[in-house]
Amino acid sequence: MAAGWAVLILVGYAIVLVGPGPIWVGRWRFLHRVPRAAVVLWQTGSVAAVLSLVAAGVLAVRQVPDLLAPQGIVAWSQLIAYVVVALFALNVAARLLFCLGRVAARTRARRARHRHLVDLLADPRHDEPTLRVLADEIPLAYCLPGLRAARVVVSAGTLAALRPVEVAAVLAHERAHLRARHDLVLETFTALHEAFPHLVRSSIPLAEGRLLVELLADDAALRSTGPAPLARALVAVAGSPVPTPALGAGSDVVLRVDRITRPAPQTTLLSVAVSALALGIVALPAVIVFAHTLL
Amino acid sequence: MPDRPDARPARSVTLGELERAVMDRVWDTPDAVSVREVHAGLAERDLAYTTVMTVLDRLAKKGLVLREREGRAWLYRAANTREELAAELMDTALGTAEDRSAALVAFVDRVSPDEAAALRAALDRLPVDPAG
Numbered sequence: 409m410a411a412g413w414a415v416l417i418l419v420g421y422a423i424v425l426v427g428p429g430p431i432w433v434g435r436w437r438f439l440h441r442v443p444r445a446a447v448v449l450w451q452t453g454s455v456a457a458v459l460s461l462v463a464a465g466v467l468a469v470r471q472v473p474d475l476l477a478p479q480g481i482v483a484w485s486q487l488i489a490y491v492v493v494a495l496f497a498l499n500v501a502a503r504l505l506f507c508l509g510r511v512a513a514r515t516r517a518r519r520a521r522h523r524h525l526v527d528l529l530a531d532p533r534h535d536e537p538t539l540r541v542l543a544d545e546i547p548l549a550y551c552l553p554g555l556r557a558a559r560v561v562v563s564a565g566t567l568a569a570l571r572p573v574e575v576a577a578v579l580a581h582e583r584a585h586l587r588a589r590h591d592l593v594l595e596t597f598t599a600l601h602e603a604f605p606h607l608v609r610s611s612i613p614l615a616e617g618r619l620l621v622e623l624l625a626d627d628a629a630l631r632s633t634g635p636a637p638l639a640r641a642l643v644a645v646a647g648s649p650v651p652t653p654a655l656g657a658g659s660d661v662v663l664r665v666d667r668i669t670r671p672a673p674q675t676t677l678l679s680v681a682v683s684a685l686a687l688g689i690v691a692l693p694a695v696i697v698f699a700h701t702l703l
Numbered sequence: 704m705p706d707r708p709d710a711r712p713a714r715s716v717t718l719g720e721l722e723r724a725v726m727d728r729v730w731d732t733p734d735a736v737s738v739r740e741v742h743a744g745l746a747e748r749d750l751a752y753t754t755v756m757t758v759l760d761r762l763a764k765k766g767l768v769l770r771e772r773e774g775r776a777w778l779y780r781a782a783n784t785r786e787e788l789a790a791e792l793m794d795t796a797l798g799t800a801e802d803r804s805a806a807l808v809a810f811v812d813r814v815s816p817d818e819a820a821a822l823r824a825a826l827d828r829l830p831v832d833p834a835g
Binding site for chain 2: 518549640646647648
């Protein structure tokens with residue numbers, strides 16, 4: 409395969425994976441039935457885009473020395489195209505590395521600050537060392553992830569508004585986030601999102617990543633307490649009024665309650681299929697590079 | 704075991720409790736305080752002077768207290784009032800801070816009243832729970 413074709417296909421593939429691809433895959437509602445495989449699919453989509461672009465950049469750079477004395481318009485436009493591709497690939501790769509570091513540092517700093525406040529202002533529970541209770545009437549429940557200093561924070565309002573089994577569902581959900589280090593998953597999604605320039609990228613993979621992480625924690629709570637307590641806890645906390653609301657994606661909450669209250673179909677085949685798709689997506693750039701070098 | 708009238712009951716005090724107690728003393732004092740003043744204010748806890756000094760040092764490293772020199776001693780004052788910290792905590796927890804999702808992972812976002820009504824309707828589809 410000629411270098412020009414290989415570069416073209418690799419760049420086109422990267423752009424499809426970053427822009428229109430997520431718009432299409434974002435409509436695949438069935439992915440929510442297999443959240444773990446779906447997380448892998450979204451992440452490999454972004455990773456494949458980066459790999460594809462970097463491969464295109466490397467191929468482009470290798471063509472440049474042969475074109476340095478350009479004869480005619482075609483040769484000039486090829487040279488310019490290859491240089492542009494190489495620079496774009498370098499930009500994305502550098503941004504990814506930079507963003508991974510920046511997201512990690514920023515998150516740790518903010519989280520440490522919030523943890524200091526929680527430790528100062530909330531009451532610990534002696535029977536539950538990672539639990540902190542805020543003396544607020546507004547129902548709140550969240551976790552502060554971390555390797556050694558993880559916290560689950562609930563407010564007195566949450567404990568008052570929910571029955572004990574519903575509180576257990578909330579705690580099971582939050583502990584699942586901490587155990588599975590969903591914070592690292594979200595940081596990866598964020599870094600992959602910020603690696604690509606604004607004009608090219610879609611916000612869908614990041615939004616789906618956040619939702620899927622909640623679905624994974626919901627599944628863990630379901631295994632612990634069953635559907636009814638978790639669903640009631642979700643509705644009670646989501647529907648409770650706050651003075652200055654920062655309304656989130658309400659459709660996410662409706663989707664989660666719906667998913668919990670409907671019986672779950674068998675998902676093993678779907679999970680395998682989605683994982684296979686993820687494998688194919690990340691393998692394609694390698695196939696194209698091999699085709700170029702061998703054919 | 705002989706009866707010692709001045710023996711205090713054994714208490715395991717966590718570092719968090721100490722930080723809270725020290726911070727309360729700092730907040731309760733309008734001006735900057737010295738280690739000695741904080742130690743005196745916590746006399747009933749029977750803490751070592753160096754313990755109080757260490758705790759204030761930790762609070763300073765966390766950015767919760769500010770230090771200033773007065774002669775040979777360090778004076779400490781709160782970086783924020785208790786109300787300011789409570790408001791900051793609530794802002795981050797409720798998502799009104801600029802980038803809440805980075806620090807914590809919330810159980811669920813708030814929804815509008817219409818969506819809350821739709822959610823309660825979805826709950827009606829659940830089987831009746833005899834356990835209540």
